[in-house]
Amino acid sequence: MTRSSLIALPLFAILLAGCSSTGTSQVAQAPVVTQPVIAQPMVPTSAQTVQTAKLTTSIANGFVDPAALTLMTAKDSNEANSAQFYALQFGRPGAPRQWAGDKxxxxxxxxxxxxxxxNLDCRDFTHTVKVGGTDYVKKGTACREQNGNWNVVQGAA
Known part of the structure; x- marks a missing residue:
């Protein structure tokens, strides 16, 4: 062995000895998650919902007074449907979302x-439709299902 090897070998042994653990300290380990946890926002962003706005509510499913529904045109229904969705999805409590249809x-x-x-997001709603000078009011509670659709779970005329 060379002279430098003779000096380096004991120094290396001393360094290794300093790394060994002689105490009984315990290390706490964080729990291991086997499946990833994906946090979903309570209210999806507009980019997530704008494309399906017309598909996730249907005023024919209890959002509008049935008497008004029979008097509404296709444009009226589309405007009411859009207003209903955006009010439920993004509306501030007490701030009505207006819409205008035909005639x-x-x-x-x-x-x-x-x-x-x-485990569902729900909101009370009041949908007022004015046709030919008559107001038709529908009140109820709607919940957003896991698939994003809003459904009336409780309604009163």
């Missing part, structure tokens, strides 16, 4: 705050 038909949708029921 003077108008309406507004007002919503309450979000409430969590059975």
């Amino acid at each position: 003077g038909t108008t309406g507004s949708v007002a919503v309450g705050p979000y409430v969590r029921v059975n």
Whole structure:
């Protein structure tokens, strides 16, 4: 062995000895997640919902008074449907979302705050439709299902 090897070998042994653990300290390990946890926002961004706005509510499913529904045109229904969706999805509590259809038909949708029921986001709503000078009012509660669709779970005329 060379002279430098004779000096380096004991120094290396001393360094290794300093690295060894002689105590009984315990190291706490964080829990291991076997499946990734994906946090979903309570309210999806507009980019996530704009493309399906017309598909996730249907005023024919209890969002509008049935008597008004029979008097509404296709444009009226489309405008009411869009207003209903955007009010439920993004509306501030108490701030009505207005809409206007054909031949003077108008309406507004007002919503309450979000409430969590059975792991679903729900909101009270009031949808007012004015056709031919007559107001038709529908109040109820709608919940957003896991697939993003809003459904009326409780309604009153």
